[in-house]
Amino acid sequence: MSRRRFLGYVGGGAAAGIAGGYAVGRAVGSDGSGGGTGGAGGLPDSWPFHGTHQAGIVTPAQDRMHFAAFDLRTDSREELVGLLQEWSAAAAAMTQGQVVGEPVGAYDAPPDDTGEALGLPPSRLTITIGLGPSLFETADGVDRFGLADRRPAALEPLPHFPADNLDPARSDGDLCVQACADDPQVAVHAVRNLSRIAFGRAAVRWSQLGFGRTSSTSTSQATPRNLFGFKDGTANLKVEEEAAVAEHVWVGEGDDPAAGWMRGGSYLVARRISMHIETWDRTSLREQEALIGRDRVEGAPLSGGEEFTEPDFALAGRGGEPLIPVDSHVRLAHPSQNDGVRLLRRGYNFADGTTALGRLDAGLFFIAYVRDPRTGYVPMQTRLSRDDALMEYLQHTGSGLFAVPPGASEGGWVGEGLFADQSVRRGGSGLSQRRSEGSLGP
Ligand SMILES: C=CC1=C(C)c2cc3[nH]c(cc4nc(cc5[nH]c(cc1n2)c(C)c5CCC(=O)O)C(CCC(=O)O)=C4C)c(C)c3C=C
Ligand SMILES: [Fe+2]
Numbered sequence: 001m002s003r004r005r006f007l008g009y010v011g012g013g014a015a016a017g018i019a020g021g022y023a024v025g026r027a028v029g030s031d032g033s034g035g036g037t038g039g040a041g042g043l044p045d046s047w048p049f050h051g052t053h054q055a056g057i058v059t060p061a062q063d064r065m066h067f068a069a070f071d072l073r074t075d076s077r078e079e080l081v082g083l084l085q086e087w088s089a090a091a092a093a094m095t096q097g098q099v100v101g102e103p104v105g106a107y108d109a110p111p112d113d114t115g116e117a118l119g120l121p122p123s124r125l126t127i128t129i130g131l132g133p134s135l136f137e138t139a140d141g142v143d144r145f146g147l148a149d150r151r152p153a154a155l156e157p158l159p160h161f162p163a164d165n166l167d168p169a170r171s172d173g174d175l176c177v178q179a180c181a182d183d184p185q186v187a188v189h190a191v192r193n194l195s196r197i198a199f200g201r202a203a204v205r206w207s208q209l210g211f212g213r214t215s216s217t218s219t220s221q222a223t224p225r226n227l228f229g230f231k232d233g234t235a236n237l238k239v240e241e242e243a244a245v246a247e248h249v250w251v252g253e254g255d256d257p258a259a260g261w262m263r264g265g266s267y268l269v270a271r272r273i274s275m276h277i278e279t280w281d282r283t284s285l286r287e288q289e290a291l292i293g294r295d296r297v298e299g300a301p302l303s304g305g306e307e308f309t310e311p312d313f314a315l316a317g318r319g320g321e322p323l324i325p326v327d328s329h330v331r332l333a334h335p336s337q338n339d340g341v342r343l344l345r346r347g348y349n350f351a352d353g354t355t356a357l358g359r360l361d362a363g364l365f366f367i368a369y370v371r372d373p374r375t376g377y378v379p380m381q382t383r384l385s386r387d388d389a390l391m392e393y394l395q396h397t398g399s400g401l402f403a404v405p406p407g408a409s410e411g412g413w414v415g416e417g418l419f420a421d422q423s424v425r426r427g428g429s430g431l432s433q434r435r436s437e438g439s440l441g442p
Contacts, residue, residue, distance in 0.1 A: 001103045002096070003118050042220065046122035049092040051407040052264055053250065054414065056126030057369050058239040058344065060218040062180040065210035065348045066187040067270065067365065068195065069132070069173025069400055070202040077145045081419060083201045087129060087177075087194050088413035094186075097122035100193050114196060116189050123183035127190055129414045130176040130268050130402025133157050150418055152251075152259035154267060154372045155403045161385040161396065170272055170398030173205045178268070178367070184211070206398070208272060210348025210365045217346060223299060223307065227275055227349050227362055228393075230292050231299030234307055235330070237344040248342045248376060249369050261417035264406030266369045269377050272350075272398030275363040280393050291390045293328030301330070327389040338380045343368040363394075373401055 047055045072080065090100045097120070101112025136151035137143055157172070179190035188209070195204055214226045215233035219240050226232040237244055246252075251262045280288070289295055293302055293311065301311035302323045313331055315323050324331050335342050346369065351362040370376030385391060408414045 002098050003120060004097070006099050006103050006118055043124065045124065046096055047124055047126050049088070049095045049127065049408070050410050050412070053266070054128045054404055054407045055095070056128035056178055056180055057249065057266055057346070057404070058217055058245060059124075059126050059180075060221055060239070061213040061215055061346055062124050062126070062182045062187075063211065063213055064181055064184040064187050065213075065365070066179045066184075066191045066207065067210065067367075068177050068179075068191045068207035069205045070175040070177070070195075070198060071205045072135070072144070072174045072202045074201045075144050079201050080145055081415075083198055084129070084415045085413045086197050088408050090193060090197055091127035091129070091190070091414075094190050094193065095122060095125045095127060097125075100197075114189065114192055116192075117186050120183060120186055120189075123181040123186040125179065125181040125186050125190055127194070128178040128180075128268070128404060130178070130404045131155075131415065131418075132173045132175060132400065132402050134172065135174045147418065150259060150261065152256050152262050152403055154256065154374055155401065156374070158269070158373070158381075158399055158401050159378065161381050163385055163391055164396050164399070166399050167397055170206045170208075172400050173402075175202060176268065176270070176400060176402045184209070208350060208365050208398070209352075210350050212349040214347040214349055214364055214366075215345040217344065226364055227277060227351075228280055228288070228292075230288075230294065230296055231307065232347075232364075233345065234294070234299050235334075237342050244342060245344070248371055249344050251371055255372065259403075261420070262403060262405060266371065266404045267373045267376075268400075268402045268404050269366075269368045269370060269373055270398070270400040270402070271366040271381075271396050273364045273366050274361065274395045274397050276393045276395075277360045277362055283393075290325050291328060291393070293324045293330035302328075325389070327387055329384070329388050329390045332383055332388050333380060337383065339375075341376050341380060343370060343376065343380070363397075369404070 043060060047059055049055060074080065093100055094117075099113040099118070105112055133151070133155050135145065135147065136155065137148045177191055177194055179187045181187040181190070191207065213224050213233075215236045216223055217233075217236065217239055219238050223231040223233050237248060239245065249266050251265050251267075253260075253263050256262060285296060289302060294300060295302065299307040301309060303312035303315040304323075311324055311330060311334065313322060313324050313334070313336065317323050331337060345367070347364050347366040349362070350365050351360060353361050355361045368377060385396075405415050405417060408416065
């Protein structure tokens with residue numbers, strides 16, 4: 001049942017009228033107007049949960065995010081399967097603006113749906129589910145769920161990068177959920193309800209709220225700005241570049257024969273990057289632009305042109321120095337310096353109050369989707385962490401790598417292929433037989 005109809009159902013016409021007015025006040029128009037940063041034109045009001053790929057990857061980036069990493073509190077394979085199934089069903093409902101579970105349950109029991117999104121539209125919510133390396137094997141080699149031989153080779157914990165200052169309490173996790181929406185209440189509601197469903201089986205390890213997307217993932221979107229005040233996402237990989245997305249984002253058929261279940265999936269890299277805002281704000285505009293390699297107002301490369309003009313790294317100024325400095329961010333991150341690698345960035349700004357020193361605890365929650373982090377992320381991050389002059393203003397404080405399985409079909413669930421593959425391989429008993437044996441879960 002839709003969250004909007006629900007109010008009329010339980011409260012009668014008057015309740016529906018009040019709630020409807022409230023919802024309209026908060027809603028983002030279907031043309032994206034009022035959606036905050038950028039506003040994407042002509043978008044539908046909701047995105048389907050089911051499909052070849054999970055939603056929330058090439059979907060035009062929404063304005064808000066709630067990201068959560070979970071640790072499993074069970075060693076039962078059946079409970080893990082049940083959790084992924086229940087999460088998928090709840091995600092399918094919430095992304096369509098429907099209530100989770102029974103619209104009206106027993107009066108003496110807690111309601112299924114936590115309620116704070118009642119009356120709110122879908123708000124283009126997407127829910128993307130990922131699996132961390134520790135789900136397959138713990139750091140001390142324990143195979144909790146019989147999945148170690150299904151682990152993708154690309155799902156190795158990220159290495160330590162120069163200048164990393166990672167907080168374990170903001171890093172890693174067995175599972176992750178990325179909930180993005182144009183209304184923060186809808187994104188938070190999604191994570192809260194998945195967390196409630198997980199009770200007893202998994203618990204939130206860490207989470208991050210984000211606002212003001214720092215990337216466009218579609219040419220229909222205007223380029224937003226990060227907290228340094230610069231346009232961010234200009235050269236991002238966009239959904240319209242189908243061939244490049246296939247090459248750089250989706251796991252292909254022959255990528256990893258031992259992990260065929262990842263075909264059509266991707267790998268999510270998350271980095272919580274604190275930005276030294278106060279220091280930046282005392283830095284000259286000339287220096288700021290040299291650090292980025294683009295001008296602040298238009299976002300054009302310092303070699304000239306407009307926002308979408310290709311940078312000319314060879315062009316030198318009067319003094320003979322390249323106009324785009326050799327240690328600038330965009331030069332070091334450009335495909336020409338990275339064996340042609342392109343990332344699909346999907347990050348968000350964050351501001352988490354103030355530090356003990358009275359500075360803004362703010363930055364960029366960097367998310368990228370890559371086909372293989374070993375080639376598509378690690379070398380670039382190593383180069384940036386070592387040589388990027390912008391690093392003087394940044395500190396990486398959290399990190400995670402997650403395998404994001406392909407999308408679920410109608411009636412299916414995210415991660416189904418991981419377990420199905422295994423049942424076939426382990427003795428050819430087949431999915432349904434293993435179900436009837438009770439070894440796969442419900
Ligand atoms: C490892 C990958 C990257 C991290 C980490 C990263 C952090 C980061 N970036 C900015 C600001 C900007 N980045 C821009 C471009 C850009 N950044 C990366 C990669 C990482 N950034 C890439 C691949 C690119 C595109 C390079 C290209 O092909 O030209 C830009 C310019 C505008 C744009 O193209 O998006 C800005 C601005 C910050 C502030 C930051 C960490 C907090
Ligand atoms: Fe960047």
